[in-house]
Amino acid sequence: xxxxxxxxxxxxxxxSVADPGIQEATDAIVRxxxxxxxxxxxxxxxxxxxxxxxxxxxxxxxVGEIVEVGSDVRTVRPxxxxxxxxxxxxxxxxxxxxxxxxxxxxxxGWILGHLINGTQAEYVRVPHADLSTHLxxxxxxxxxxxxxxxxxxxxxxxxxxxxxxxxxDTVVVVGAGPVGLAAIATARLFSPEKIIAVDLAPAxxxxxxxxxxxxxxxxxxxxxxxxxxxxxxLGADVVVEAVGVPESFEMCTRMxxxxxxxxxxxxxxxxxxxxxxxxxxxxxxxTTGLVDTHSTPTLLRMMAAGRLPAASLITHTFPxxxxxxxxxxxARAADTGALKVVLGEPQHDALTVRTP
Numbered sequence: 001x002x003x004x005x006x007x008x009x010x011x012x013x014x015x016s017v018a019d020p021g022i023q024e025a026t027d028a029i030v031r032x033x034x035x036x037x038x039x040x041x042x043x044x045x046x047x048x049x050x051x052x053x054x055x056x057x058x059x060x061x062x063v064g065e066i067v068e069v070g071s072d073v074r075t076v077r078p079x080x081x082x083x084x085x086x087x088x089x090x091x092x093x094x095x096x097x098x099x100x101x102x103x104x105x106x107x108x109g110w111i112l113g114h115l116i117n118g119t120q121a122e123y124v125r126v127p128h129a130d131l132s133t134h135l136x137x138x139x140x141x142x143x144x145x146x147x148x149x150x151x152x153x154x155x156x157x158x159x160x161x162x163x164x165x166x167x168x169d170t171v172v173v174v175g176a177g178p179v180g181l182a183a184i185a186t187a188r189l190f191s192p193e194k195i196i197a198v199d200l201a202p203a204x205x206x207x208x209x210x211x212x213x214x215x216x217x218x219x220x221x222x223x224x225x226x227x228x229x230x231x232x233x234l235g236a237d238v239v240v241e242a243v244g245v246p247e248s249f250e251m252c253t254r255m256x257x258x259x260x261x262x263x264x265x266x267x268x269x270x271x272x273x274x275x276x277x278x279x280x281x282x283x284x285x286x287t288t289g290l291v292d293t294h295s296t297p298t299l300l301r302m303m304a305a306g307r308l309p310a311a312s313l314i315t316h317t318f319p320x321x322x323x324x325x326x327x328x329x330x331a332r333a334a335d336t337g338a339l340k341v342v343l344g345e346p347q348h349d350a351l352t353v354r355t356p
Contacts (some may be wrong), residue, residue, distance in 0.1 A: 002121065004323045012058065022125070025072035027073070027129060028125075032122055034143060035120050036341060036343070038151070044113075057118050058113045059120030063082070063146045069129060075133075083146070087291060092106060102290035134296055158287075159263050160186045169237035170236045170237050170238075172195075172239045175198070175243035176207060180199070183265070196217065196227060197209075198219055204339070207312075235258070239263070246268075249266070256282075315341070316330075318342075
């Protein structure tokens, strides 16, 4: 089969690799028909995730068809169309019993495209398939469903739920990339008073407005002043960090009110300074986390009911074998306007641009 293989920082290729096979009785083999690229994949290519070894197939999000299952798999069978979750869960260890699937201690958690071969391929082996795949209703489009593999549960769980967004809150989302936009969309479910989006790219700020942001600002002093002006100097109730760089994290801690929450979602490749000399007295709660995907069934029901604006985040679609071109477009988002790129649609053109 063909797959996108990581060969070290700055190096990857769409090339032939061995087909995956059943290794454990709880495995399933999925024929991939739709995948997407995550910002975390770009971090891997930059060398920010040293656990990923050369030769690993990248990717942790997919929709496809079950073609083979191990003898202990009970919830899916060949022919089923499924969502492959970014998180693998055994369902039996202490953390899985608590719904903290991201911390699974039975060779689970974030392993696809990280510790084992991932989804950016024609076929993928999915360990612990009973909890790590989700049956898709026919009404849900594969291109939209693939966004439930990672970005929507990540934004909802690590940003909105960890941040404890409540009705009437002022919510600031720093970083209007795909996860930040999903945080805006899911924060609206809790009826905040206002949502403020912060980003450097005008196109992303426009997308934030379409998804429900009440005000937008570019990063830096402008954003901090806007938050201060809109909260009478108090600061935001919840600030979601969705970038993953020291400057944005530190800005978030300056924009939160006393007693507020900073929910860090961004994947950080460098240390950030925690200014306890000014934060200790403010009763601020700072949360971090890897997504658990416990919310995926709920989000899937919402998508089937037309309550999640997933399609508006997809800006580019490619055939699966145009993986390298798709990576180039996604990596140059400032020039291309890319939010989410989706691969796998049968088409003859190298590129289709979907207007949000």
